[in-house]
Every structure is written in C-alpha cells, then in structure tokens.
Amino acid sequence: MTISERNVDREALDWLVQVNDPGFDQWDAWDAWMAADGRNAEAYWRLAGAEADAVEALKSAPVRIVAPRPGGIGRLPRRSLAAVAAALAAVAIGGVWFANSQRAQPWTVETAPGEQHTLTLADGSVVSLDGDTRLAMDRRKPRDVRLEGGRALFTVVHDDAHPFVVVVGQTTLTDLGTVFDVTQLQDGVRVSVSEGSVRVDAPADTATLNPGDSVIATPRGLDRRTLSPDDVAAWREGRLTYADEALGVVAQDLARALNRPITVSPALSGRRFSGSLTTRAAPEDQRGRLSRLLDVSVVDEGAGWRLEPRPAS
Amino acid sequence: MSGSPDIPAAGLKAVFNEMRPALIRRAQAMGVGGDAEDVVQDVWLKLQTTNGPVASPHAYLLRMVYTAVLDRKRGARRAAARDAEWATPANLPQDSIASAEAERRLMAVQLLAKVEARLSDLGDPAAAIFRRHRIDGLTQRRIAEEFGMGLSTVEKHLRRAYAAILDLEGDRP
Numbered sequence: 001m002t003i004s005e006r007n008v009d010r011e012a013l014d015w016l017v018q019v020n021d022p023g024f025d026q027w028d029a030w031d032a033w034m035a036a037d038g039r040n041a042e043a044y045w046r047l048a049g050a051e052a053d054a055v056e057a058l059k060s061a062p063v064r065i066v067a068p069r070p071g072g073i074g075r076l077p078r079r080s081l082a083a084v085a086a087a088l089a090a091v092a093i094g095g096v097w098f099a100n101s102q103r104a105q106p107w108t109v110e111t112a113p114g115e116q117h118t119l120t121l122a123d124g125s126v127v128s129l130d131g132d133t134r135l136a137m138d139r140r141k142p143r144d145v146r147l148e149g150g151r152a153l154f155t156v157v158h159d160d161a162h163p164f165v166v167v168v169g170q171t172t173l174t175d176l177g178t179v180f181d182v183t184q185l186q187d188g189v190r191v192s193v194s195e196g197s198v199r200v201d202a203p204a205d206t207a208t209l210n211p212g213d214s215v216i217a218t219p220r221g222l223d224r225r226t227l228s229p230d231d232v233a234a235w236r237e238g239r240l241t242y243a244d245e246a247l248g249v250v251a252q253d254l255a256r257a258l259n260r261p262i263t264v265s266p267a268l269s270g271r272r273f274s275g276s277l278t279t280r281a282a283p284e285d286q287r288g289r290l291s292r293l294l295d296v297s298v299v300d301e302g303a304g305w306r307l308e309p310r311p312a313s
Numbered sequence: 314m315s316g317s318p319d320i321p322a323a324g325l326k327a328v329f330n331e332m333r334p335a336l337i338r339r340a341q342a343m344g345v346g347g348d349a350e351d352v353v354q355d356v357w358l359k360l361q362t363t364n365g366p367v368a369s370p371h372a373y374l375l376r377m378v379y380t381a382v383l384d385r386k387r388g389a390r391r392a393a394a395r396d397a398e399w400a401t402p403a404n405l406p407q408d409s410i411a412s413a414e415a416e417r418r419l420m421a422v423q424l425l426a427k428v429e430a431r432l433s434d435l436g437d438p439a440a441a442i443f444r445r446h447r448i449d450g451l452t453q454r455r456i457a458e459e460f461g462m463g464l465s466t467v468e469k470h471l472r473r474a475y476a477a478i479l480d481l482e483g484d485r486p
Contacts, residue, residue, distance in 0.1 A: 009481055017471050019379070023452045027375050031342055041344055047479055049387045054478045055447045057425040113449060132449075261451055301368055303450035 012043040016051060022303050059112070110134040111150070114259030116236060121145075125164060128153040128236055130183075131259055151183040151256060153233050158196070171202040171217045180209075181232050185252050188218035194232035216249070238280035247271040247294065251307060254279065258286065261304030268296060268307060326360055328370040336378050343382040352381045428478055435477045442467060443474035 015033060018024055034041045111117045113132040120126050122142040129135060133150025143159070147168045156164040156175045164175040166182055168189040173182065178196030182189065191200055192214035200207050202217035209215065211229040215222045231241040240253050248264050250273050255262040257279035273294060281289055287298045287305070299306045329336075333353065340349035356377045367373045432440040438460060445451045445459070457467045475481075 013472065013475055013479070013481065017468060017475055020447065021453050022376075022450060023454060024376075025369075025372050027339070031339075034344075035342065045344070045383070045386050047475075047481075048383055049390055050479055051475060052383060052387060053424060054428045057421055057428055058444070058448055060421060060425065261449060261455070302373065303452065 008037070008039050008043045009047065012040065012047050015044060016048055019048075020051075106136060106138050108134060108136045108148075113256075123159070123162075123164075124157040126155040128155075128233075130235060130256055132256060147182050147184060149184050151181065151235070151253075153179070153181045153236065155179045156196075171200065174199045174201070176208070179233065181235070183253070185216065185249060187248075188216045188223075190214065190216045190249075192227060192232045194229045235279075238278055239276060240279060241276045243274050244272050245274070247273055247296075247307065250277075250294070254290070255304075263304065263306045265306060265308040267309050271296075325363065325367055325370050325373070329357065329360060329374060332371070332374055336374060339375065340378050340382055343379070345382055345385060348385065352378060352385065355381045431477045431480070432474070435474060438462075439470040439474045439477075442470045443478075446471060 011033070015030055018026065019030060034044060109117075109119060109129065111129045111131050111133050115131050117129045118126060119129065119135075121137075122139075125143070127135065127145070130151035133152055134148040135152060136146040136148050138144060143162050143164045145166055147166060154164070154166065154175070156178045158164075158175065158178065164178075166173040166175075168182055168184055171189045171191075173180070173191055176197040176199060178198055179194040180196075180198050181192045181194070189202070191198060191209060193209045193211055195211055197211075198209045200209060200215060200217060200222065202222060204217070204219060204221045207215060207222055207224075212226050214225045214227055214232075216225075217223075225243060225245065227241060227243060231239070234241060235253070235257065238257065240250070240257065242250060247268050251262045251264045254277070275293060277290070277293060279286075287300070290296075291298045291310075294307065295310060297308045297310050299308055336353045336356065337349045340352040345352055356374065359377060359381075432443065442456055442460065445456050446453065451459070453464060453467050453471070457464045460467065
C-alpha cells in the first residue's frame with residue numbers, strides 16, 4: 001500500500017515537472033494518465049497545488065536571503081528560519097548582527113527578480129543590489145565580497161590599509177576609493193567607475209579604471225568603453241545609457257531591469273546601440289518604446305521577449 | 314507546423330471561440346465537474362487583458378485552462394483547511410477578518426522560510442535551475458543552453474528540486 005502510493009507520487013512528480021515547462025505540449029498523454037486511475041489525479045493536484053504555493057511564496061520574497069550552510073541536515077529548517085530572521089535584522093540595521101556574533105560564517109544576500117535593495121555593510125560601505133542579484137559575504141572579512149550573479153553598485157568607504165575587494169568569477173576588483181558598478185553578463189563581467197578608481201584583475205588582462213571608464217572583462221581580454229560618470233548609477237532610477245554598445249549587452253541589462261527574459265535574434269548579433277533607455281515606463285507602453293528606440297521588432301513569446309529585425313516594409 | 318506565424322491578440326480570441334467546447338471538455342477532464350464552464354469563462358476574461366502576439370494559441374489556451382483549474386483546486390484546498398481550523402469556537406475571535414489576514418501572512422512567511430531552507434539545503438545547480446525555471450519562467454531547453462548541460466540533466470535536477478520542496482522521501486539522493 002505504502003509502496004504503491006509512493007509510486008503514484010513519483011509518477012505524478014514526473015508529470016508535474018513536464019507539465020510545468022512552458023514548452024509542454026503532451027496534454028493528451030497527460031489526460032490519459034490522469035484518467036487511468038483515480039489516485040493519479042488526486043496525487044497530481046495535491047503535488048501541483050503544494051508546488052504552486054511554494055513558487056508563489058518564493059515570488060513574494062522581496063529580498064532573497066540565503067542562510068549560511070551549516071552541517072546537520074536534520075536541524076536545517078529551524079536554524080534557517082532563525083538565520084533568515086537574523087539576516088533580515090542585519091539588512092535593516094546595518095552591522096549590528098556582525099558585532100554580536102561570535103563565530104564567523106559566510107552569508108548571502110539575494111534579491112528577487114525586479115526588486116532593488118540597498119545594503120549597508122559593517123564598514124559603512126553601501127551596496128545597491130539590482131534585481132536577481134546575489135552577493136556572498138564573510139563576516140570575518142567584511143571588505144571581501146563576491147558577486148555571484150546580477151548587478152550591484154558599490155559606494156565604498158576607502159581604507160588604504162584594508163582595500164575593498166569584489167570577486168566576480170575569475171575577475172578581482174580592488175577599490176582605490178570609489179563608487180563603481182559591477183554587472184555579471186553572459187560573456188563576462190562589466191565594471192564601470194563613477195568616482196575614484198578600481199583595479200581590475202581578470203585572467204586575460206589587468207587595468208586601472210578611472211571615472212567614466214567601463215570595461216567588460218571576457219575570457220578573451222578587456223573590452224573597453226567610456227560613459228559619463230553620472231550615468232554609472234542611473235540604473236537605480238530606471239535609466240540605462242549606452243555609447244555604441246552591442247545589442248546583446250543592452251538586452252541583458254533590459255532583461256534584468258524589466259524582469260523578463262529577453263533574447264536577441266542571431267540576425268541582430270552585429271547591431272550596436274547608442275542612447276538612453278527608460279525602464280520605468282508603463283508596461284503596456286514598454287514594448288512599443290523599445291521597438292522604436294532600438295529599431296527592432298519586440299516579439300512577445302509568453303515567458304519573455306525576443307528582439308528581431310524589423311520587417312523591411 | 315512549428316513555422317506558423319504569431320497570432321495577434323484578436324486572432325487569439327477567434328481561436329478561443331473555435332476551441333471553446335474543447336476547452337470545456339478539457340476542464341471537465343481535469344476534474345472540476347460542473348464548474349468547467351466557469352473555468353473557461355475565467356480564461357475568457359483573462360484573455361481580455363492579454364496583449365501581443367502568441368506563438369502557439371492552441372497550447373497557450375490549454376495552459377490557461379490548466380492554470381485556472383489549478384488555481385481553483387488550490388483555493389478549495391485552502392478554504393477546506395481554514396474551515397477545519399475554525400470549526401472549533403475557541404478559534405473564532407471577534408475580529409476574525411483581521412486575524413485571518415494576519416494568519417495568512419504568517420503562513421506565507423513560514424512557507425517562504427521553509428522553501429528557501431529546502432532549496433538552500435539542496436544547493437546549486439538544482440536550486441538555481443529551479444529558480445530560473447519556475448520563478449523566471451525559462452523553458453527547460455533555454456536552461457540547458459544557459460547552464461551548458463543536456464536536457465535530461467536539467468530535468469533530473471528539476472526533479473530533485475521538486476522532491477525537496479514537496480518533501481517527497483525516496484527522491485533524495
């Protein structure tokens with residue numbers, strides 16, 4: 001009895017994983033399985049409902065705080081609840097949590113897609129996280145942080161004796177007194193400096209950036225561009241500014257700012273863009289605006305948008 | 314017929330009208346009984362605010378019916394749980410509406426903490442793949458490209474993530 005119930009759950013889970021894919025099209029086969037045994041439908045809707053509740057809860061999280069990973073799997077849920085509460089308190093009141101804790105532990109702050117969040121670190125440095133961004137820190141070394149994905153603007157309290165270091169993949173950024181923006185892109189890491197300077201140590205090359213300098217560190221080298229220092233932090237107000245930027249990079253920034261996947265047709269791979277985009281327009285106007293400003297067709301694919309060449313007409 | 318052109322919103326409504334009886338049958342088969350017509354009516358209302366072309370209207374409408382049925386079943390389950398809870402008079406305070414709202418919020422926070430803990434316990438890449446798929450809405454195919462792994466590996470990780478979130482034993486490694 002128990003074994004057969006577990007098998008029904010297992011089959012239901014297999015179906016749920018498939019049905020939840022936006023590309024699923026085997027509705028007839030699914031229908032047939034659901035109708036084959038009364039227990040199938042019961043198990044399926046029970047699991048599907050619980051999973052949907054969980055996803056809804058995850059979507060509702062304004063800031064994703066990932067608890068430190070302690071040993072002892074059995075104790076994890078309770079500990080995590082306490083860690084979430086503690087981390088939330090740390091976010092709210094700055095460094096208090098650091099001072100009170102005895103044992104050093106890594107911790108992570110993660111924002112949900114579409115949600116920005118500002119964090120004050122123990123040393124007074126301020127980090128503005130864009131949506132879908134993940135920052136890993138160690139309480140023993142509050143001036144060493146690791147950007148594990150997304151985009152963040154760092155306003156660093158400078159200390160000659162203790163440089164502030166940001167690690168992104170294989171690239172290391174060292175502040176020399178600074179406001180700078182870091183974005184993880186598909187093909188590398190973009191660093192843009194607003195004030196002060198930053199040393200970039202990437203596997204392929206090394207550079208010191210000054211206000212208005214921006215590079216994308218890729219496995220092939222440092223791809224340089226310039227921008228107005230004032231534009232570096234403008235994404236927080238919903239403005240993205242470019243000078244001769246690859247459309248693929250613009251699309252990645254837009255996807256983050258608008259919180260939806262945006263792909264670029266291979267036919268547009270050589271396209272560049274110069275200009276300024278507002279990402280806070282009313283959603284119903286956004287597609288039309290982008291289409292005009294980028295001179296592309298913006299095709300709605302349900303889960304996301306796809307940029308394609310405009311028809312010749 | 315994968316090369317069929319995108320159908321604009323007006324076309325989608327036409328497809329809906331054509332498919333209406335089939336959609337009602339689908340909803341019935343999904344086990345909502347006499348509510349099937351209501352479910353399909355809900356879908357029609359949602360269509361009014363759908364804009365932009367849809368690549369595959371047939372699949373799109375079936376997905377909408379499925380989601381509407383699932384929402385109904387979730388709502389019924391929640392109501393049943395609430396009624397069971399409140400059947401005892403001791404649990405019926407004067408300001409029951411306010412406390413129901415507080416209770417709902419507390420449960421949401423607790424559920425969120427539990428789900429986050431289970432994902433963190435599971436670790437990446439399974440947890441990251443689950444978020445990309447279910448929160449960001451990427452297809453399994455896109456995720457396979459993004460993570461540089463095969464489709465079956467993506468599915469395996471997703472299966473583990475679902476099992477962890479739903480606390481299904483026997484699916485743990």
